[in-house]
Amino acid sequence: MTDEIVYGRNAVWELLQSGKPVNKLLLQGEGTAGRFQDIVSHARAQKIPFQFVDKAALDRLTEKAKHQGILAYVAPREYAEVDDILALAGEKGEDPFILVLDEVEDPHNLGALIRTADAAGVHGVIIPKRRSVSLTATVAKTSAGAVEHVLVARVGNLVQTLKDLQKAGCWVSGAEAEGTEVYRSDLTGARVIVIGSEGKGLSRLVKETCDEIVSLPMKGRINSLNASVAGSILMYEVLRQRGSRN
Known part of the structure:
Protein backbone atom coordinates (compact mmCIF):
# COMPACT_ATOMS: atom_id res chain seq x y z
CA MET A 1 0.00 0.00 0.00
CA THR A 2 1.45 3.34 -1.05
CA ASP A 3 0.58 6.79 0.18
CA GLU A 4 -1.96 8.55 -2.03
CA ILE A 5 -0.63 11.51 -3.95
CA VAL A 6 -2.27 14.05 -6.23
CA THR A 32 9.54 31.49 -3.28
CA ALA A 33 5.91 30.94 -4.21
CA GLY A 34 6.27 32.30 -7.76
CA ARG A 35 3.64 30.79 -10.05
CA PHE A 36 2.10 28.94 -7.10
CA GLN A 37 1.28 32.08 -5.13
CA ASP A 38 -2.45 31.34 -5.02
CA ILE A 39 -1.87 27.78 -3.82
CA VAL A 40 0.69 28.85 -1.22
CA SER A 41 -1.68 31.53 0.08
CA HIS A 42 -4.45 28.95 0.39
CA ALA A 43 -2.11 26.50 2.13
CA ARG A 44 -1.05 29.16 4.64
CA ALA A 45 -4.67 30.09 5.33
CA GLN A 46 -5.58 26.44 5.90
CA LYS A 47 -2.35 25.79 7.83
CA ILE A 48 -1.27 23.06 5.43
CA PRO A 49 2.50 22.42 5.56
CA PHE A 50 4.36 22.96 2.28
CA GLN A 51 7.94 22.52 1.13
CA PHE A 52 9.94 23.61 -1.89
CA VAL A 53 11.88 20.85 -3.68
CA ASP A 54 13.72 20.44 -6.96
CA LYS A 55 12.22 18.94 -10.13
CA ALA A 56 14.15 15.69 -9.70
CA ALA A 57 12.36 14.97 -6.42
CA LEU A 58 8.94 15.45 -8.00
CA ASP A 59 9.97 13.36 -11.01
CA ARG A 60 10.95 10.53 -8.69
CA LEU A 61 7.77 10.68 -6.62
CA THR A 62 5.48 10.79 -9.65
CA GLU A 63 7.57 8.39 -11.74
CA LYS A 64 8.23 11.23 -14.21
CA ALA A 65 4.56 11.99 -14.81
CA LYS A 66 3.46 15.50 -15.84
CA HIS A 67 3.34 16.92 -12.33
CA GLN A 68 3.58 20.60 -13.41
CA GLY A 69 5.80 21.29 -10.41
CA ILE A 70 3.33 20.43 -7.65
CA LEU A 71 2.31 17.42 -5.60
CA ALA A 72 0.02 16.88 -2.60
CA TYR A 73 0.01 14.07 -0.05
CA VAL A 74 -3.57 13.12 0.82
CA ALA A 75 -4.51 11.77 4.26
CA PRO A 76 -6.44 8.46 4.21
CA ARG A 77 -9.11 9.91 6.52
CA GLU A 78 -10.31 13.20 7.96
CA TYR A 79 -8.48 14.67 10.93
CA ALA A 80 -10.48 15.45 14.05
CA GLU A 81 -10.31 18.53 16.27
CA VAL A 82 -9.08 18.41 19.87
CA ASP A 83 -12.56 19.47 20.95
CA ASP A 84 -13.96 16.40 19.18
CA ILE A 85 -11.77 14.19 21.39
CA LEU A 86 -12.93 15.91 24.57
CA ALA A 87 -16.53 15.73 23.39
CA LEU A 88 -16.23 11.97 22.78
CA ALA A 89 -15.04 11.45 26.36
CA GLY A 90 -17.99 13.49 27.57
CA GLU A 91 -20.45 11.49 25.48
CA LYS A 92 -19.12 8.29 27.03
CA GLY A 93 -19.27 9.75 30.52
CA GLU A 94 -15.55 9.12 30.99
CA ASP A 95 -12.58 11.21 32.04
CA PRO A 96 -10.60 12.20 28.93
CA PHE A 97 -7.80 9.78 28.03
CA ILE A 98 -5.58 11.26 25.32
CA LEU A 99 -2.30 10.20 23.71
CA VAL A 100 -0.02 13.00 22.46
CA LEU A 101 2.95 12.25 20.22
CA ASP A 102 5.83 14.72 20.19
CA GLU A 103 7.56 14.53 16.77
CA VAL A 104 7.18 10.77 16.24
CA GLU A 105 8.41 10.28 12.68
CA ASP A 106 8.09 6.55 11.97
CA PRO A 107 4.73 5.66 10.34
CA HIS A 108 4.95 2.14 11.76
CA ASN A 109 5.22 3.54 15.29
CA LEU A 110 2.24 5.83 14.73
CA GLY A 111 0.18 2.99 13.28
CA ALA A 112 1.05 0.67 16.15
CA LEU A 113 0.23 3.35 18.73
CA ILE A 114 -3.15 4.06 17.12
CA ARG A 115 -3.90 0.34 17.19
CA THR A 116 -3.09 0.14 20.90
CA ALA A 117 -4.99 3.37 21.57
CA ASP A 118 -8.11 1.77 20.14
CA ALA A 119 -7.65 -1.35 22.29
CA ALA A 120 -6.90 0.61 25.49
CA GLY A 121 -9.88 2.93 25.27
CA VAL A 122 -8.02 6.12 24.38
CA HIS A 123 -10.41 8.84 23.24
CA GLY A 124 -8.02 10.37 20.74
CA VAL A 125 -4.46 10.87 19.53
CA ILE A 126 -2.85 14.27 18.92
CA ILE A 127 0.11 14.84 16.60
CA PRO A 128 1.89 18.05 15.51
CA LYS A 129 1.65 19.30 11.93
CA ARG A 130 5.41 19.69 11.53
CA ARG A 131 8.37 17.40 12.19
CA SER A 132 6.02 14.46 12.62
CA VAL A 133 4.57 11.65 10.56
CA SER A 134 1.02 12.31 9.38
CA LEU A 135 -1.79 9.90 8.65
CA THR A 136 -0.61 7.96 5.63
CA ALA A 137 -1.52 4.70 3.94
CA THR A 138 1.39 3.03 5.76
CA VAL A 139 0.05 4.27 9.10
CA ALA A 140 -3.43 3.03 8.22
CA LYS A 141 -2.11 -0.41 7.25
CA THR A 142 0.05 -0.76 10.37
CA SER A 143 -2.91 0.22 12.56
CA ALA A 144 -4.80 -2.81 11.22
CA GLY A 145 -7.84 -0.64 10.57
CA ALA A 146 -7.82 1.13 13.95
CA VAL A 147 -7.25 4.47 12.20
CA GLU A 148 -10.90 4.31 11.17
CA HIS A 149 -12.03 4.15 14.81
CA VAL A 150 -9.60 6.43 16.68
CA LEU A 151 -9.89 10.21 16.46
CA VAL A 152 -6.59 11.77 15.37
CA ALA A 153 -6.12 15.54 15.64
CA ARG A 154 -3.23 17.44 14.07
CA VAL A 155 -2.24 20.74 15.71
CA GLY A 156 0.08 23.60 14.86
CA ASN A 157 1.34 24.25 18.38
CA LEU A 158 1.73 21.21 20.61
CA VAL A 159 2.76 23.17 23.71
CA GLN A 160 -0.29 25.44 23.51
CA THR A 161 -2.51 22.41 22.97
CA LEU A 162 -1.16 20.80 26.14
CA LYS A 163 -1.81 24.02 28.06
CA ASP A 164 -5.37 24.10 26.73
CA LEU A 165 -5.88 20.50 27.84
CA GLN A 166 -4.57 21.38 31.29
CA LYS A 167 -7.08 24.22 31.47
CA ALA A 168 -9.75 21.68 30.54
CA GLY A 169 -8.80 19.67 33.63
CA CYS A 170 -6.37 17.13 32.20
CA TRP A 171 -3.16 16.07 33.97
CA VAL A 172 -0.26 15.73 31.51
CA SER A 173 2.23 12.89 32.03
CA GLY A 174 5.31 12.90 29.81
CA ALA A 175 7.37 9.74 29.30
CA GLU A 176 11.15 10.00 29.71
CA ALA A 177 13.96 7.73 30.88
CA GLU A 178 14.36 9.64 34.14
CA GLY A 179 11.17 10.26 36.06
CA THR A 180 8.83 8.76 38.63
CA GLU A 181 8.37 5.06 38.00
CA VAL A 182 5.04 4.79 36.24
CA TYR A 183 3.83 1.96 38.50
CA ARG A 184 4.14 4.33 41.48
CA SER A 185 2.18 7.09 39.76
CA ASP A 186 -1.53 7.76 40.00
CA LEU A 187 -2.72 7.76 36.39
CA THR A 188 -6.44 7.95 37.12
CA GLY A 189 -8.61 10.92 36.25
CA ALA A 190 -8.44 13.06 33.11
CA ARG A 191 -5.12 12.01 31.62
CA VAL A 192 -2.82 12.96 28.77
CA ILE A 193 0.14 10.69 28.02
CA VAL A 194 2.95 12.27 25.97
CA ILE A 195 5.44 10.13 24.06
CA GLY A 196 8.54 11.72 22.54
CA SER A 197 10.33 11.13 19.26
CA GLU A 198 12.27 7.98 18.51
CA GLY A 199 15.69 9.60 18.80
CA LYS A 200 15.40 12.68 21.04
CA GLY A 201 12.49 11.91 23.33
CA LEU A 202 10.40 14.83 24.52
CA SER A 203 11.32 18.26 23.18
CA ARG A 204 12.36 20.78 25.83
CA LEU A 205 9.26 22.97 25.79
CA VAL A 206 6.90 19.99 25.77
CA LYS A 207 8.77 18.44 28.69
CA GLU A 208 8.60 21.69 30.66
CA THR A 209 4.86 21.90 30.04
CA CYS A 210 4.13 18.42 31.40
CA ASP A 211 2.71 18.19 34.93
CA GLU A 212 4.92 15.18 35.67
CA ILE A 213 7.51 12.93 34.05
CA VAL A 214 7.06 9.20 34.34
CA SER A 215 9.39 6.38 33.34
CA LEU A 216 9.39 2.64 32.85
CA PRO A 217 11.79 0.52 34.93
CA MET A 218 14.71 -0.71 32.81
CA LYS A 219 16.57 -3.75 34.20
CA GLY A 220 18.72 -4.58 31.17
CA ARG A 221 21.61 -2.90 29.42
CA ILE A 222 19.41 -0.99 26.96
CA ASN A 223 18.11 2.25 28.52
CA SER A 224 15.15 2.94 26.25
CA LEU A 225 12.24 1.29 24.47
CA ASN A 226 10.76 1.77 21.04
CA ALA A 227 8.23 4.64 21.09
CA SER A 228 5.30 2.39 20.21
CA VAL A 229 6.26 -0.18 22.86
CA ALA A 230 6.69 2.42 25.61
CA GLY A 231 3.48 4.17 24.63
CA SER A 232 1.55 0.90 24.61
CA ILE A 233 2.74 -0.06 28.10
CA LEU A 234 1.77 3.36 29.47
CA MET A 235 -1.65 3.29 27.84
CA TYR A 236 -2.39 -0.10 29.37
CA GLU A 237 -1.19 1.06 32.78
CA VAL A 238 -3.72 3.89 32.58
CA LEU A 239 -6.39 1.36 31.59
CA ARG A 240 -5.39 -0.96 34.46
CA GLN A 241 -5.54 1.82 37.04
CA ARG A 242 -8.86 3.05 35.74
CA GLY A 243 -10.29 -0.43 35.89
CA SER A 244 -8.98 -1.05 39.39
CA ARG A 245 -10.69 2.11 40.68
CA ASN A 246 -14.12 1.31 39.20
Missing part, protein backbone atom coordinates in the same frame (compact mmCIF):
# COMPACT_ATOMS: atom_id res chain seq x y z
CA TYR A 7 -0.20 16.05 -8.71
CA GLY A 8 -0.73 18.66 -11.38
CA ARG A 9 -1.78 22.26 -10.79
CA ASN A 10 -5.50 21.89 -11.50
CA ALA A 11 -5.82 18.59 -9.65
CA VAL A 12 -4.11 19.94 -6.53
CA TRP A 13 -6.14 23.16 -6.62
CA GLU A 14 -9.40 21.19 -6.82
CA LEU A 15 -8.21 18.98 -3.97
CA LEU A 16 -7.56 22.03 -1.78
CA GLN A 17 -10.96 23.49 -2.66
CA SER A 18 -12.69 20.21 -1.79
CA GLY A 19 -11.71 20.46 1.86
CA LYS A 20 -10.30 16.93 1.93
CA PRO A 21 -7.41 16.42 4.40
CA VAL A 22 -4.00 17.22 2.91
CA ASN A 23 -0.88 16.23 4.82
CA LYS A 24 1.64 18.29 2.86
CA LEU A 25 2.35 20.06 -0.43
CA LEU A 26 5.58 19.79 -2.41
CA LEU A 27 6.30 22.68 -4.78
CA GLN A 28 9.04 22.96 -7.37
CA GLY A 29 11.17 25.97 -6.56
CA GLU A 30 13.83 27.47 -4.35
CA GLY A 31 11.83 29.01 -1.53
Whole structure:
Protein backbone atom coordinates (compact mmCIF):
# COMPACT_ATOMS: atom_id res chain seq x y z
CA MET A 1 0.00 0.00 0.00
CA THR A 2 1.45 3.34 -1.05
CA ASP A 3 0.58 6.79 0.18
CA GLU A 4 -1.96 8.55 -2.03
CA ILE A 5 -0.63 11.51 -3.95
CA VAL A 6 -2.27 14.05 -6.23
CA TYR A 7 -0.20 16.05 -8.71
CA GLY A 8 -0.73 18.66 -11.38
CA ARG A 9 -1.78 22.26 -10.79
CA ASN A 10 -5.50 21.89 -11.50
CA ALA A 11 -5.82 18.59 -9.65
CA VAL A 12 -4.11 19.94 -6.53
CA TRP A 13 -6.14 23.16 -6.62
CA GLU A 14 -9.40 21.19 -6.82
CA LEU A 15 -8.21 18.98 -3.97
CA LEU A 16 -7.56 22.03 -1.78
CA GLN A 17 -10.96 23.49 -2.66
CA SER A 18 -12.69 20.21 -1.79
CA GLY A 19 -11.71 20.46 1.86
CA LYS A 20 -10.30 16.93 1.93
CA PRO A 21 -7.41 16.42 4.40
CA VAL A 22 -4.00 17.22 2.91
CA ASN A 23 -0.88 16.23 4.82
CA LYS A 24 1.64 18.29 2.86
CA LEU A 25 2.35 20.06 -0.43
CA LEU A 26 5.58 19.79 -2.41
CA LEU A 27 6.30 22.68 -4.78
CA GLN A 28 9.04 22.96 -7.37
CA GLY A 29 11.17 25.97 -6.56
CA GLU A 30 13.83 27.47 -4.35
CA GLY A 31 11.83 29.01 -1.53
CA THR A 32 9.54 31.49 -3.28
CA ALA A 33 5.91 30.94 -4.21
CA GLY A 34 6.27 32.30 -7.76
CA ARG A 35 3.64 30.79 -10.05
CA PHE A 36 2.10 28.94 -7.10
CA GLN A 37 1.28 32.08 -5.13
CA ASP A 38 -2.45 31.34 -5.02
CA ILE A 39 -1.87 27.78 -3.82
CA VAL A 40 0.69 28.85 -1.22
CA SER A 41 -1.68 31.53 0.08
CA HIS A 42 -4.45 28.95 0.39
CA ALA A 43 -2.11 26.50 2.13
CA ARG A 44 -1.05 29.16 4.64
CA ALA A 45 -4.67 30.09 5.33
CA GLN A 46 -5.58 26.44 5.90
CA LYS A 47 -2.35 25.79 7.83
CA ILE A 48 -1.27 23.06 5.43
CA PRO A 49 2.50 22.42 5.56
CA PHE A 50 4.36 22.96 2.28
CA GLN A 51 7.94 22.52 1.13
CA PHE A 52 9.94 23.61 -1.89
CA VAL A 53 11.88 20.85 -3.68
CA ASP A 54 13.72 20.44 -6.96
CA LYS A 55 12.22 18.94 -10.13
CA ALA A 56 14.15 15.69 -9.70
CA ALA A 57 12.36 14.97 -6.42
CA LEU A 58 8.94 15.45 -8.00
CA ASP A 59 9.97 13.36 -11.01
CA ARG A 60 10.95 10.53 -8.69
CA LEU A 61 7.77 10.68 -6.62
CA THR A 62 5.48 10.79 -9.65
CA GLU A 63 7.57 8.39 -11.74
CA LYS A 64 8.23 11.23 -14.21
CA ALA A 65 4.56 11.99 -14.81
CA LYS A 66 3.46 15.50 -15.84
CA HIS A 67 3.34 16.92 -12.33
CA GLN A 68 3.58 20.60 -13.41
CA GLY A 69 5.80 21.29 -10.41
CA ILE A 70 3.33 20.43 -7.65
CA LEU A 71 2.31 17.42 -5.60
CA ALA A 72 0.02 16.88 -2.60
CA TYR A 73 0.01 14.07 -0.05
CA VAL A 74 -3.57 13.12 0.82
CA ALA A 75 -4.51 11.77 4.26
CA PRO A 76 -6.44 8.46 4.21
CA ARG A 77 -9.11 9.91 6.52
CA GLU A 78 -10.31 13.20 7.96
CA TYR A 79 -8.48 14.67 10.93
CA ALA A 80 -10.48 15.45 14.05
CA GLU A 81 -10.31 18.53 16.27
CA VAL A 82 -9.08 18.41 19.87
CA ASP A 83 -12.56 19.47 20.95
CA ASP A 84 -13.96 16.40 19.18
CA ILE A 85 -11.77 14.19 21.39
CA LEU A 86 -12.93 15.91 24.57
CA ALA A 87 -16.53 15.73 23.39
CA LEU A 88 -16.23 11.97 22.78
CA ALA A 89 -15.04 11.45 26.36
CA GLY A 90 -17.99 13.49 27.57
CA GLU A 91 -20.45 11.49 25.48
CA LYS A 92 -19.12 8.29 27.03
CA GLY A 93 -19.27 9.75 30.52
CA GLU A 94 -15.55 9.12 30.99
CA ASP A 95 -12.58 11.21 32.04
CA PRO A 96 -10.60 12.20 28.93
CA PHE A 97 -7.80 9.78 28.03
CA ILE A 98 -5.58 11.26 25.32
CA LEU A 99 -2.30 10.20 23.71
CA VAL A 100 -0.02 13.00 22.46
CA LEU A 101 2.95 12.25 20.22
CA ASP A 102 5.83 14.72 20.19
CA GLU A 103 7.56 14.53 16.77
CA VAL A 104 7.18 10.77 16.24
CA GLU A 105 8.41 10.28 12.68
CA ASP A 106 8.09 6.55 11.97
CA PRO A 107 4.73 5.66 10.34
CA HIS A 108 4.95 2.14 11.76
CA ASN A 109 5.22 3.54 15.29
CA LEU A 110 2.24 5.83 14.73
CA GLY A 111 0.18 2.99 13.28
CA ALA A 112 1.05 0.67 16.15
CA LEU A 113 0.23 3.35 18.73
CA ILE A 114 -3.15 4.06 17.12
CA ARG A 115 -3.90 0.34 17.19
CA THR A 116 -3.09 0.14 20.90
CA ALA A 117 -4.99 3.37 21.57
CA ASP A 118 -8.11 1.77 20.14
CA ALA A 119 -7.65 -1.35 22.29
CA ALA A 120 -6.90 0.61 25.49
CA GLY A 121 -9.88 2.93 25.27
CA VAL A 122 -8.02 6.12 24.38
CA HIS A 123 -10.41 8.84 23.24
CA GLY A 124 -8.02 10.37 20.74
CA VAL A 125 -4.46 10.87 19.53
CA ILE A 126 -2.85 14.27 18.92
CA ILE A 127 0.11 14.84 16.60
CA PRO A 128 1.89 18.05 15.51
CA LYS A 129 1.65 19.30 11.93
CA ARG A 130 5.41 19.69 11.53
CA ARG A 131 8.37 17.40 12.19
CA SER A 132 6.02 14.46 12.62
CA VAL A 133 4.57 11.65 10.56
CA SER A 134 1.02 12.31 9.38
CA LEU A 135 -1.79 9.90 8.65
CA THR A 136 -0.61 7.96 5.63
CA ALA A 137 -1.52 4.70 3.94
CA THR A 138 1.39 3.03 5.76
CA VAL A 139 0.05 4.27 9.10
CA ALA A 140 -3.43 3.03 8.22
CA LYS A 141 -2.11 -0.41 7.25
CA THR A 142 0.05 -0.76 10.37
CA SER A 143 -2.91 0.22 12.56
CA ALA A 144 -4.80 -2.81 11.22
CA GLY A 145 -7.84 -0.64 10.57
CA ALA A 146 -7.82 1.13 13.95
CA VAL A 147 -7.25 4.47 12.20
CA GLU A 148 -10.90 4.31 11.17
CA HIS A 149 -12.03 4.15 14.81
CA VAL A 150 -9.60 6.43 16.68
CA LEU A 151 -9.89 10.21 16.46
CA VAL A 152 -6.59 11.77 15.37
CA ALA A 153 -6.12 15.54 15.64
CA ARG A 154 -3.23 17.44 14.07
CA VAL A 155 -2.24 20.74 15.71
CA GLY A 156 0.08 23.60 14.86
CA ASN A 157 1.34 24.25 18.38
CA LEU A 158 1.73 21.21 20.61
CA VAL A 159 2.76 23.17 23.71
CA GLN A 160 -0.29 25.44 23.51
CA THR A 161 -2.51 22.41 22.97
CA LEU A 162 -1.16 20.80 26.14
CA LYS A 163 -1.81 24.02 28.06
CA ASP A 164 -5.37 24.10 26.73
CA LEU A 165 -5.88 20.50 27.84
CA GLN A 166 -4.57 21.38 31.29
CA LYS A 167 -7.08 24.22 31.47
CA ALA A 168 -9.75 21.68 30.54
CA GLY A 169 -8.80 19.67 33.63
CA CYS A 170 -6.37 17.13 32.20
CA TRP A 171 -3.16 16.07 33.97
CA VAL A 172 -0.26 15.73 31.51
CA SER A 173 2.23 12.89 32.03
CA GLY A 174 5.31 12.90 29.81
CA ALA A 175 7.37 9.74 29.30
CA GLU A 176 11.15 10.00 29.71
CA ALA A 177 13.96 7.73 30.88
CA GLU A 178 14.36 9.64 34.14
CA GLY A 179 11.17 10.26 36.06
CA THR A 180 8.83 8.76 38.63
CA GLU A 181 8.37 5.06 38.00
CA VAL A 182 5.04 4.79 36.24
CA TYR A 183 3.83 1.96 38.50
CA ARG A 184 4.14 4.33 41.48
CA SER A 185 2.18 7.09 39.76
CA ASP A 186 -1.53 7.76 40.00
CA LEU A 187 -2.72 7.76 36.39
CA THR A 188 -6.44 7.95 37.12
CA GLY A 189 -8.61 10.92 36.25
CA ALA A 190 -8.44 13.06 33.11
CA ARG A 191 -5.12 12.01 31.62
CA VAL A 192 -2.82 12.96 28.77
CA ILE A 193 0.14 10.69 28.02
CA VAL A 194 2.95 12.27 25.97
CA ILE A 195 5.44 10.13 24.06
CA GLY A 196 8.54 11.72 22.54
CA SER A 197 10.33 11.13 19.26
CA GLU A 198 12.27 7.98 18.51
CA GLY A 199 15.69 9.60 18.80
CA LYS A 200 15.40 12.68 21.04
CA GLY A 201 12.49 11.91 23.33
CA LEU A 202 10.40 14.83 24.52
CA SER A 203 11.32 18.26 23.18
CA ARG A 204 12.36 20.78 25.83
CA LEU A 205 9.26 22.97 25.79
CA VAL A 206 6.90 19.99 25.77
CA LYS A 207 8.77 18.44 28.69
CA GLU A 208 8.60 21.69 30.66
CA THR A 209 4.86 21.90 30.04
CA CYS A 210 4.13 18.42 31.40
CA ASP A 211 2.71 18.19 34.93
CA GLU A 212 4.92 15.18 35.67
CA ILE A 213 7.51 12.93 34.05
CA VAL A 214 7.06 9.20 34.34
CA SER A 215 9.39 6.38 33.34
CA LEU A 216 9.39 2.64 32.85
CA PRO A 217 11.79 0.52 34.93
CA MET A 218 14.71 -0.71 32.81
CA LYS A 219 16.57 -3.75 34.20
CA GLY A 220 18.72 -4.58 31.17
CA ARG A 221 21.61 -2.90 29.42
CA ILE A 222 19.41 -0.99 26.96
CA ASN A 223 18.11 2.25 28.52
CA SER A 224 15.15 2.94 26.25
CA LEU A 225 12.24 1.29 24.47
CA ASN A 226 10.76 1.77 21.04
CA ALA A 227 8.23 4.64 21.09
CA SER A 228 5.30 2.39 20.21
CA VAL A 229 6.26 -0.18 22.86
CA ALA A 230 6.69 2.42 25.61
CA GLY A 231 3.48 4.17 24.63
CA SER A 232 1.55 0.90 24.61
CA ILE A 233 2.74 -0.06 28.10
CA LEU A 234 1.77 3.36 29.47
CA MET A 235 -1.65 3.29 27.84
CA TYR A 236 -2.39 -0.10 29.37
CA GLU A 237 -1.19 1.06 32.78
CA VAL A 238 -3.72 3.89 32.58
CA LEU A 239 -6.39 1.36 31.59
CA ARG A 240 -5.39 -0.96 34.46
CA GLN A 241 -5.54 1.82 37.04
CA ARG A 242 -8.86 3.05 35.74
CA GLY A 243 -10.29 -0.43 35.89
CA SER A 244 -8.98 -1.05 39.39
CA ARG A 245 -10.69 2.11 40.68
CA ASN A 246 -14.12 1.31 39.20
